[in-house]
Amino acid sequence: MDFERAGAGALATVFEELASRRVASIAGLDRTSLDQLQALGVLVRDQAVLDEDVDLLSATTIREALTPASVDWLRELAVHPHIGSTNTALLGRLDTDGVAGRVVTAEVQTAGRGRRGRAWLSPFGRNLAVSIGVAIDRPSSELGALSLVVGLAVRDALLEYGLKDIDLKWPNDVLMYGAKLAGILIELAQPNRPAELVIGIGVNVGCRQAIADRVGQAVADVAEQVEHPSRNRLLAALVNHVVAACGRFAAEGFVPFRAPWDAAHHYHGRTVTLTLPGTGSPGDTVSGTVLGVAGNGALRIASAAGVREYIAGEVSLRAAGETAG
């Protein structure tokens, strides 16, 4: 499905009605739009309908679940019925007094993004898409490790929310039972100290069936462990943990996160294959044993070539034998 197009025109009205009344008329929609609603899992006979179990986003409920520290930090909480990408929207706020302290979320992202231009699928009401703007006063050489810090914070939020078997995959995927539950995309909005960054997080909450066939890797979903999951409560937990972790990272750097990160890494001590598309010859790979992460967040691998460190950026990690898509 062309998610990019789904935010346009008549569908925007459908999304807005769904977000306010859980039901919307589909009269006058063309075939393509109807197919898009079908793919989003909201088309029921002659109207668009949202299941009762979908916890619609509510700024009030989210605010109530924030810690006092997060409330102090928060400057703006924007909840949209639909959006292209929460990260893109927040990056667009840079000119209006910076991104720090702002949170953007939406019921549906029509052009959600992953790393390296990949798509992130977020069906209506069934994926938690949130972007958090932060300012971090550290040398730019250290900012690469923020990816790992945020992965750990997301994991902590999910554990606090009551989930089990949550691991990390370097640099910043969050896995449940070894399958991808959440994705993180960090974008630099402003490089001068203090740097401003937009932290985008997508978590599957009830959409596994809708997306499993369209994602080239194993997918996990909060709803596999929690009945009637509350996206509002989960979103607040994410903000609480990410804001606290960024504060600690700004004060202490990656040092206090390094050992906990290794302990949470699904592939620690295992044999993996790294795909290095940025090294000149596309498709280069290296296989070896994961020794842990370095002080800058790079992954230390022991291979036939000796011990080397790989920085995130262009590198993809897979279990040995799997290939990065």
Ligand code: ATP
């Ligand atoms: P890397 O391992 O290099 O991070 P990745 O494939 O995990 O690679 P990301 O940018 O983290 O890349 O995420 C985008 C990828 O995630 C897509 O290419 C797709 O395979 C998968 N994906 C897209 N939407 C979802 C989703 N809702 N849940 C799980 N996986 C998804």
